[in-house]
Amino acid sequence: AQSVTQxxxxxxxxxxxxxxxxxxxxxxxxxxxxxxxQYPNQGLQLLLKYLSGSTLVKGINGFEAEFNKSQTxxxxxxxxxxxxxxxxxxxxxxxxxxGSYQLTFGKGTKLSVIP
Amino acid sequence: xxxxxxxxRYKIIEKxxxxxxWCNPISGHATLYWYQQILGQGPKLLIQFQNNGxxxxxxxxxxxxxxxxxxxxxxxxxxQPAKLEDSAVYLxxxxxxxxxxxxxxxxxGPGTRLLVL
Numbered sequence: 001a002q003s004v005t006q007x008x009x010x011x012x013x014x015x016x017x018x019x020x021x022x023x024x025x026x027x028x029x030x031x032x033x034x035x036x037x038q039y040p041n042q043g044l045q046l047l048l049k050y051l052s053g054s055t056l057v058k059g060i061n062g063f064e065a066e067f068n069k070s071q072t073x074x075x076x077x078x079x080x081x082x083x084x085x086x087x088x089x090x091x092x093x094x095x096x097x098x099g100s101y102q103l104t105f106g107k108g109t110k111l112s113v114i115p
Numbered sequence: 116x117x118x119x120x121x122x123x124r125y126k127i128i129e130k131x132x133x134x135x136x137w138c139n140p141i142s143g144h145a146t147l148y149w150y151q152q153i154l155g156q157g158p159k160l161l162i163q164f165q166n167n168g169x170x171x172x173x174x175x176x177x178x179x180x181x182x183x184x185x186x187x188x189x190x191x192x193x194x195q196p197a198k199l200e201d202s203a204v205y206l207x208x209x210x211x212x213x214x215x216x217x218x219x220x221x222x223x224g225p226g227t228r229l230l231v232l
Binding site: 042102 | 121157160163
């Protein structure tokens, strides 16, 4: 069974500074990887996903993530954050070939952007 | 395109009462998921439907939780009787499907926030 570890539960960062949110996964088979964002009192919105191909994936709102198979990581980055990026970010994994494409989520990282 | 709709948005009940949540997926989406998100944790899958059939309900506490998707469109999730530990946000998601055609992106509704007193 797959699992996801988000190493930081909270990340404070100043506005316009870069940020990296870390995600590591565990699986015995190949995986698909996702980052979702959750604004207060809202559902989850897909930021980006890695299915195959280029390991550098670009998403919405200027976010990108890099899949590193050897380190089983999928860290999320943004070169310059904005106040509006304050939210909770979830990394998720699904196993390829499993048929059901169920998502397993990490516990989330709360990003707080400080003006 | 309309997103995933859920109602009610908030619900407060006392323990041992029953409660039901409703979800209407994006039009044309064959696969529907219910997740439970306890405060401070990521969402956990409760049940997955493909059209009106259950794909996986291995993490659904079947002694108190039930879900149905009778016509393969909207779905209801019921808890009877509720316990204190059921306090959580219940998220519904849908994806295009069907199974086996490739990874499908899941689109989430706003969730129903349940508080059991």
